[in-house]
Amino acid sequence: MQKLIFGPLKVKILNLYFAVLILSIISCSKKNHAVTPGNNTQNPPPAVVSAPLKDKALFEIGAAVTVAHLKEPDFANTFKTNFNQLSAEYEMKMKQIWTSATTYSFDGPDYLVNFAAQNSMKVHGHTLLWYKSFPDWFINAAYDSLNFENNVKAYIQTVVGRYKGKIRSWDVANEIFADDGSLRIDASVYKTFKDPIGFYERCFQYARDTDPDAKLFYNDYDQVLNSAKRSSLKKMVERFRKEGYPIDGIGDQFHTTVWTDKATINIGLTDLASTGLLIHISELDIRVNQNKSDSYVFTDAEQQKQANMYKAIVEMYEALPQAQKFAITVWGITDKYSWLLSWWSPKEYPLLFNGDYSKKKAYEGFLSGLK
Ligand code: XIL
8 A cells, every 4th residue: 555655656756856857957058158066065066167159159159161171180070069150261252163254163162061061050151242252264354244243143143052051141242341431442343333332232132032041141340340331331231221132131250359449349239230130240360469579478368368358259249139149250260270370470379279279268258258
C-alpha cells in the first residue's frame, strides 16, 4: 500500500527534479555568459565562462573573411565558434566577379556561400556597387548612361539571382557620398548620370525584383560621425520612400578608433536609427595607434582602452530599438590579417583576436556590452 502511494509520488518528484535541472541548464547555456558564484561558500566559485559572441547576442554577429583564410583551420574554427554571419572581405566585389561584359568568376563567392551554409551562418553580400570596384574593362568601355545601366542591371540580376535565398542581405551601394555630403565626383556613376540618385534607386529596384526576400542596404563610413554625410543619406532615404523605391537598411562601416568621441557616436547612431531602417554596424574595427608610430606598444592599458571602446559601441547599438538591430560585423578576425596593417600602420591591433587566435580584452569588452 505504502509502495503504491509512494511510487507515483516519487516519479512526480523525480520528473520535477529533472525538469528544474534541464531548465537551469538551458538558461545557463543560452544567453548567459558568466556564471556568478552562489552563496554556498562550501563549494569553490564556478569559473567564469565566456560564451561565444554569437550565442549571447540577439542579433547576428558577423566577420569579414577571405577564402584563403578560411582554408586555415585555426582561422576557420575561430570564425565558426564565435560568429554566425559572413561578409566577404573582397571576393564579392564587382572587380573580382565581373571579368568581362559576358563572363563572371564565381569561385570565391561560391566557396564563401557554401562555407556559410555548411556552418549554419547567414551571408551578407558586400557589395554590388562601389566606385572603387568597377572593373577596368567596364571603365574603359566608357558606356553612355543607357548601356551603363543595362550592363549594371544584368550584373545585379546575375549575381543576386545566383544567390537568391542564400545571401540574405546585400549592400547595393557603397560610399556614394563624399565627406562634405555631396555626391562623389570621382565616381563613374556621377560622371555618367545627370541624376545619380535616380540610378541608385533603380539599382535597388533591380535587386528587389531579383530576390524579393533579400534585405537591401546602403553602406558607407562615418555617417554616424559626420552630420553632413548623414543628412545627405537621410534625404536620399526620404526620396526613395517618396518615389516608392526599396531600401531596408543602412550599414555604417565603423572603422573607428579609441580616441573617437563616444557622445558623438551616440548622437549619430540614434539619429541614423530615426530613419526606422535596419542598422548594420558593418565593418567594425578599432584602431589604437593614433600617430601610426613604429614604436607603438600595445600595453595592457591600451588593450583595456580598446576593450572599453568595443563595450561602449556595443552598448550604444544595444540601446537601439530591438527590431532595427540587424547585425554587428567586425572587419576581420585576427589582428595579424587586418587590412589596417597595410592601410594604416603595421603596428595596429584593431580586432578581437590575437595573432595566435587567443581572445583579446577587446573580445571580453564586446561580450560584456551585449545585453
Ligand atoms: C577593403 C578590404 O579589407 C581590403 O582587403 C581591400 O583590398 C580593399 O577593401 N570600406 C569597405 C570595404 O567598404 O570594402 C573595404 O575593404 C574597407 C573600407
